[in-house]
Amino acid sequence: MMAPGRRSSTFTRLLRHGFTDPSAAERLLDGPELSPVRNDPVLLEALGVTADPDLALHGLVRLLEAQPGPTARRELLDTLIAAKPLRDRLLGVLGASAALADHLARHPRDWEALVTYEPRDLHPGVEEFERGLAGATDPVSLRVAYRRCLLSIAARDVCGTTDLAETAAELADLATATLRAALGLARAAAPDDAALCRLAVIAMGKCGGHELNYVSDVDVIFVGEAVEGADEGKALRAAAKLASHLMRICSETTVEGSIWPVDANLRPEGRNGPLVRTLSSHLAYYQRWAKTWEFQALLKARPVAGDLALGAEYVAAVEPLVWQAAERENFVVDVQKMRRRVVENIPVAEVERELKLGPGGLRDVEFAVQLLQLVHGRADASLRSGTTLDALQALAAGGYVGRADAEQLDVAYRFLRSMEHRIQLYRLRRTHLVPEAETDLRRLGRSLGLRTDPVAELGQEWKRHAAVVRRLHEKLFYRPLLDAVAQLAPGETRLSPKAARERLVALGYADPASALRHLEALASGVTRKAAIQRTLLPVLLGWFADSADPDAGLLNFRKVSDALGKTPWYLRLLRDEGAAAENLARVLSAGRLAPDLLMRAPEAVALLGDGDGGGLEPRGRAHLEQEILAAVRRADGVVQAVTAARGVRRRELFRTSAADIVASYGTEAQPVEADQGALVDLVGGAVSDITAATLAGTLRAVVRDGWGDTLPTSFTVIGMGRFGGHELGYGSDADVLFVHEPRDGVDEREAADAANKVVSEMRRLLQISSADPPLLIDADLRPEGKSGPLVRTLKSYEAYYRRWSLGWESQALLRAEVVAGEEELGRRFIELIDPLRYPADGLGEEAVREIRRLKARMESERLPRGADPKLHTKLGPGGLSDVEWTVQLVQLRHGSTHPGLRTTRTREALAAARDAGLIPDEDAATLDEAWVLATRVRNAVMLVRGRAGDTFPSDPRELVAVGRYLGYGPGRVGDMLDDYRRTARRARGVVDELFYSG
Structure with a gap:
């Protein structure tokens, strides 16, 4: 038993040397295995510098216990105390890797592999490792030999004898x-x-790039050929057997564990393709079918085993294809899509701990470097290294990235890879997640040389390096473009004009010469x-490149x-409010409408920030009316008053379109999660309120x-169609009815003249050519249509509806709502029409048949010639008309008995019909989905083209832009069209059942 005083002294020394469980350590030091050296200060100091002294001490005791006898145990202890290189190596490994400690406990003489300290031992190559594995005669002995070699690599790594790049190599x-x-074992077996x-x-992958992890899948491709005189089919089957056996030898778990999985899924056709192909078969696939990411993967291809001459032929044959990949259509889109898919597949709970795939992770560096290699490696062979850090150095040397940026990225990448290595080394498990337990974080921090407060320092360093990667990931592409045009550092190697144009084209810019001129104008000086x-600009250019039209984004930004x-x-x-710059980039590159609105009043950029500009939240009708009426009061003359009203309208249309675009595209901080129906309601409600x-402001002006404060007749404006339904799109006309009623003592003719002058003047003023978008007033839904008077008295409406009203007019009145003018008159008009649109006895069969006939005739007569009915959002099967007429038929039939149906809004009426049991839940959901999608397409077309349209655009770039707005990423236009057809087809099936048959 140790005396309490000495125990206290040892306990304190153990704490000082970094032990977290001094009591357990003290017991181990007092045990029989360490009795000869328990008082030797050298051992305690050596343990204290390891990543985990407790782990190292425990591993050492296990190793001593495993020695075959006292003599072997004494030999190990004597060598350990006498030879500092062995002491540092062995204890360093034991303190960093529980898995290698387990290996040493099973193979207690393998510690001798760490004794040698000769120049060739510092940086062994393939030949030295082949000698280390030469005695293996079966999978089990191969695993033992592999771990023995791995032991020496880990020892050099944890002691700092080799750096990150050398260890990976x-x-x-x-x-x-x-x-x-x-492969030798497989051949010997067959x-x-x-x-x-x-x-x-x-x-x-990383093996081909000479930058492997401790534990990683080893990605391979197998190439086979028949020997002279052999049948090719038999030869390929034989080669496939050898390849399969090789994979099993490396991947299968034995009593000694496994080595690593051999993954051949990068081969042509992936896991669905043959395991082994001939060289000509590989080439045929790559020339006809390969995707961009496959050429990106081939950048790291390197022959390593088997017939090296055949392997060299393979690499020589595919190399030209690799360096032509950047010329492929949608090259960058494909690369970015692959990167985006990787990120999307990370479980949400793990994103913050993902060292490799998360934002600012290792993959960001690797993708950026590979993309630049593929773009510029066509003309510059110095860039064709499969090793990330070597390629980054070559890119800096050639002026393709800034030297300072490359240096920062190199340091960050080395730190993150070192973290990854040490995390994997502990258990020799394939993982890229930073651990959460404090013990693990402490060991990890100490293994990286952080000793004052390892856990806190590790968190700070990790965040700092990840932030550098996030910042430079985009800057790496675009900063040299700015340096090339700004010319502020004469001595710096910079991109040539040709290389700058190549990069812009690869990044999706169709007119690189104009793009460079814009950059020069913006950034020079x-x-x-x-x-x-x-x-x-480096960040903005990346956001522009992520859009369907980068050139338009950059041009609009310059304007x-x-x-x-x-x-x-x-x-x-833009610099200080994080959301503003990205919001602006999304808006400027999403189409024509929002940029056109902004160009007419650039100060509206302020709405895109988070400050006091009101942000992108649409304002309500009361607020807008108050502002417009105040502007009208201040104006000198009617034209100036209406110009002011139209100016507010323009600003609010920009606010709404920008909010719609940002919500639809999402941002880096807020990915797309918006409810599509909510976006449709937001736009429809906002545009209707603005109108x-x-x-109201135009009427007041x-x-x-003309009359001062009081018009000789009461006057009100009734919104109809989409306007009354709060469903206006960006390009919609305002369907209205005008109603007036002479004031007491006013002659009817005088009142009618005044009302007609008001209507004519409102229409004229709102359509005067100006910088503001016109507002077209459409009164064709009035009694007698175009041949009837523009404005009627309430009594005239009453007489007409009592005597002459047709079924379609009752249907049209379902969406009538007061939108401007005198509310009391408007209320009385609504009371007048309610019995027509919600008939007490519902609809007779003849009326229903008439509505169906009208609908069928409209479908056959109004669809534009040459239009694809299946993609026509308004009149096509399952389009807006189908859904709206179905809902309106239910309203006409049941509105008198179901108050919830008495709404002008389509979606509200549909929900009320569902709740009342008039439309089955599933059918209601199908109709709602189709209506929302068709409305979104119409909004998208207007945003993208700057003019209204009822079908998808034919221009490929515009079609891609519509897809991006609807949530379909690059390369998914076909999916978008298929989804629309499928949704519309399902809706049409419901319409056939409810409208035509029900």
Whole structure:
């Protein structure tokens, strides 16, 4: 028993040396295994510098216990105390890797592999590792030999004898030697198969790039050929057997564990394709069918085992195809789509811990470097390295990325990879997740040299390096473009004009010459404005490139910047308010409508920020009407008053369209999660409110100009169609009815003249050519249509509806709502029409048949010639008309007995019909989905083209832009059209059942 005083002293020393469980450590030090050296300060100090002293001490005791006898135990202890290199290596491994401690406990003499300390031992290559594996005669002995070699690599790594790049290269060389040994075992097991074929093993991924992890799938491709005189079919079957056996030898779990999985899924057709192909078969596939990501993967292809001459032929044959990949259509879109898919597949709960795939992770660096290699490696062979850090250095040397950026990225990448290595080394498990337990984080931090407060320091360093990667990931592509045009550092190597154009084309810019001119105009010079632009543009250019029309985004940004360049708040807003710059980039590159609105009043950029500009939340009708009426009161003359009203309308249309675009596209901070129906309601309600407020302001201006405060007749405006239904789109006309009633003592003719003058003047003023979008008033739904008077008295409406009203007019009145003018008159008009649109006895069969006949005639007569009915959002099967007529028929039949149906809004009426049991739940959901989708398509077409349309655009770029708005990423236009047809087809089936048959 140790004396309490000495125990207290040892306990304190153990704490000082980094032990977290001094009591357990003290017991181990007092045990028989360490009795000869328990008082030796050298051992305690050596344990104290390891990543986990407790783990190292426990592993050492296990290793001593496993020695075959006292002599062997004494030999190990004597060597450990006398030889510092062995002491550092062995204890370093034991403190960093529980898995290698387990291996040493099972194979207690393998510690001797760490004794050698000769120059060739510092950086062994494939040949040295082949010698280390030479004695393996079966899968089990191969695993033992592999772990022995891995032990020496880990020892050099944790002691700092090798750096990150050297360690990764050694791991790749060990993998190469292991593949060769495994293939040798497979050949020995099937000599007849081996005699029939030539088989080359091509390393891909990190093994091919000479930058392997401790635990990683080893990606390979197999190439086979028949030996001279052999049948090709038999030879390929034999090669496939050898390849399969090789994979099993490496992947299967034995009593000694497994080595690593061999993954051949990068081969042509993936897991669905043959395991082994001939060289000509590979080439035929790559020339005809391969996707962009497959060429990106081939960048790292390297022959490592089997018939190396055949492997070299393979690499030489595919290399030209790799360097032509950047010329493929949608090259960058394909690469970004693959990156996006990887990120989307990360479980939400793990994103914050993902070292490899998360934002600012290792894959961001690797993708960025590979993309630049593929773009510029066509003309510059110095960039064709499969090793990430070597390629990054070459890109910096050639001026393709800034040297300072490359250096920062190199440091960040090395740190993140070192974290990954040490995480995997602990249990020798394939993982990229940063652990959560404090013990694990402490060991990880200490293994990276963080000793003061390992857990806190590790968190800070990780976040710092990840932030560098996130910041430089986009900047890496675009910063050199700015340097090339700004020319502020004469001594710096910069992109040539040709290389700059190549990069812009690869990133999706169709007119690189114009793009470079815009960049030069924005970023050149030594002004504060140019300096801020050089800070903003690398990120903005990335957002533009992520859109369907990068060129338009950049051009529009230049126009806005030219218009607001001298405004002090503009660039400050983009620089300091995180949301503003990205919102602006999305809006400027999403189509024509929103940029056109913004160009007419660039100061509306302020709405895109988070400050006091009101943001992108649409304003309600009352608020808008109050603002417009105030502007009308201040105006000098009717034209100026209506111009002011139209100016507010323009601003609010921009606010609404920008909110719609941002919600539809999403941002980096807020991915797309918007409810599509909610977006449709937002746009329809906002545009309808804007239109109503504009009409109210115009009416006030006209009355004030012609009659002062009071018009000789009461006057009100009734919204009809989509306007009354709060469902206006960006390009919709305002369907209205005008109603008046002479005031007491006013002659009817005088009242009628005044009302007609008001209507004519409102229509004229709202359509005057100006910078503001016109507002077309459509009164064709009035009694007698175009041949009837524009405005009637309430009594005239009553007489007409009592004597002459047709079924379609009752149907049209379902969406009538007061939108402007005198509310009391409007209320009385609504009371007048309610019995027509909600008939007490419902609809007779003849009336129902008449509605069906009208609908059928409209379908056959109004569809534009040459239009594809299946894609026509208004009149096509399952389109807006189908859904609306079905809902309106239910309203006409049952509105008198079901109050919920008495609404002008289609979706509300549909929900009420469902709740009342008049439409089955599933059918209601189908109709709602179709109506929302068709409305979204119409809104998208207007946003993209700047003019209204009822079907998908034919221009490919416009079609892609509509897809992006609807949530379909790059390359998914076909999916969008298929989904629309499918949704409309299902809705038409419901319409056939409920409208035509029900």
